[in-house]
Amino acid sequence: MESARWIEQVKWDDAGLVPVIAQDAISGHVLMFAWMNREALAKTAACGEAVYWSRSRKKLWHKGEESGHLQKVKELRLDCDNDVVLLKIEQLGGVACHTGRESCFFKQLKHNEWQFVEPVLKKPEEMYGKK
């Protein structure tokens, strides 16, 4: 399939990826950061749910496929240099992080230490089941 023009306008890096920031569309909280390849971005736009490229597992990752915590895309944005994507989303379940917190950015630098400043809302074993 030929790639859409708007997808080719993204400046893909040498690995064929683009960094992606996911932000809660209502609260404005930055929830997570991940990567997409062309196929992930195309699928995200087509189905209206965030689909990333997992660099560790080397495969497409439909966010929430295991936990049910899908991300409904409200806006898809691109930056001035065409090399970073911003998703404004509705986070189903209210939890984006695999630790069970709303956001992955829960460590804050205080007194030269990374301190945990956000609560766990859901236990990971509830999210992913016991294995």
Next chain:
Amino acid sequence: MESARWIEQVKWDDAGLVPVIAQDAISGHVLMFAWMNREALAKTAACGEAVYWSRSRKKLWHKGEESGHLQKVKELRLDCDNDVVLLKIEQLGGVACHTGRESCFFKQLKHNEWQFVEPVLKKPEEMYGKK
């Protein structure tokens, strides 16, 4: 100089960099995305203003050094995997983007096109002077 423990806890990539998201501390708007190396992060924490690593110019980049649009750091956050930094900042001059817009994320996907959806607040030639 020996690197601080909290800096070594960041998971630096193969190029010695970490991706950084800058967010307005009050409005929650995501303003820009850039990179830091160890020295940039140390300087950012020490001086309370965002200092990035410019990958194109291959040198430290004290944001706003030319335009006066410094970024005062209110919070410094790290994600669950220790490989992405989030800065909550006060954006002096109200403009983070070199195009004169508040945010770099001013293109929105609509009808399979990237449409410009944010106004230019300051002309670039006013920000950087005529050369």
